[in-house]
Amino acid sequence: QAGNEIEVDSRTSDAIALALRTDARIFAADDVIEESGVEFEGDEPDLGALSPSGQPPTGEMSMLGDVDMGEFRRFLDSVSPDQFATGEGEEGGKS
Template sequence: MQWYVAKGECFLREMLIDSIRVSLMNYQRVVILKAKDADRYLPIWIGASEADAIAVKLQDVAISRPLTHDLLGSVINSLGAKVNGIVVSDLDQDTFYAKVILAIDGDTMEVDSRPSDAIALAVRTSAPIFANESVLDKAGVDMDAETGKPKQLSNSNQRAPLREEELKSLSAFTEFVSTLDLDDLGETKSDEGDSGDQPVES
């Protein structure tokens, strides 16, 4: 990921897929990413079909025909390209954004993507998953080492102050996170899955 860092977006943290869950509020699927080197989590609201696509691969479910993300991976491979990694790059106006980093013919390029599609592609290509530290600062959930329970979302350590509309959005995001059963974070709990990666409904 040196190329991505060289562009100035250097605060990247490698993430792992912890689980796929369902919000108790509206039964929306949520993919939970966990920092590889810390008890820090990032919930991202995703569509049911994307949740299915991720869960099918994680559970090694055999399917008779390729899904959309299987096809995309095959096309990339057929063109001689490789997925170097994916990055959850931004959270703006209630929406998560991601980039797929491709290597092809000695060059590196980035492709805009929804996080759900990028993650579904990453699990099919064994590509690492990263999150911009600024996204974790806005929407990450930290675990309390003493209680083992999630801490409240806080923006006290933000690198830059949030706009008023962002603060309102994150307040709603906190309410959304409170509808999830997060007490067993770190344990495998996949749900087999309207598209979109919005943490809150506007």
Template sequence: MVQVRVAGVALDASQQHVILLKPLDELPGKGKLLPIWIGSQEATSILIAIEGAAAPRPLAHDLMRSMLDTLGAGVERVEVTKIDDGTFYAEIGLTTSSGDRHVDARPSDAVALASRVGAPIWVADAVMEEAGVPDVFTTADDAEESVDEFKKFLDDVEPDDFLDG
């Protein structure tokens, strides 16, 4: 497992949202990014959480956090555990009064919740190896060119490109 952070949320050529996860120990422009296609509501929820913005009404992930708080449970960590036929899978590791629990989740929901509670996000090594893409961002001086390169990558890549075999 490799610990990651949310490096950003982008739109691909077909206007679908993509969350970009980056290993904590890798510098910008080095290593890999893990793109995961997500829904627009989840993208909004993640952006609100990482920017520290307030929503006018609680979003679904705010409700999850409130429910966990009310029940005395906490999020220990979230993990993107596997990719199967282009579908990513995740688990939320919870600490509860009755012991540790693991809950199956979509990566977008797991990341949105982790972003709200400050829980670490992890990705299985095999997932990063299979679906990670080269990080094209380098320095501020050539950031515009790197952004253009990454946009070109997003224009050309499709979720099906991550299917096995």
């Protein structure tokens, strides 16, 4: 609000909806990020369901289970929302 920072405690879905409508940033405590990480034990998840074509995913999508939370956190710290729209920051992608 006019450059002022306002702290709000909310559900994730509400925070995302509010941030999208107001072009606000979302911050999360490190312990929340670490606690929310999902680790699969045993069988790999069926990632084929994530592919719109019904075919098993390829490339980066097929390796999502191999990414550790620390690496993902470093990625999030180094990327801006604008880079998702332009494709910047992708390995081997556009610059």
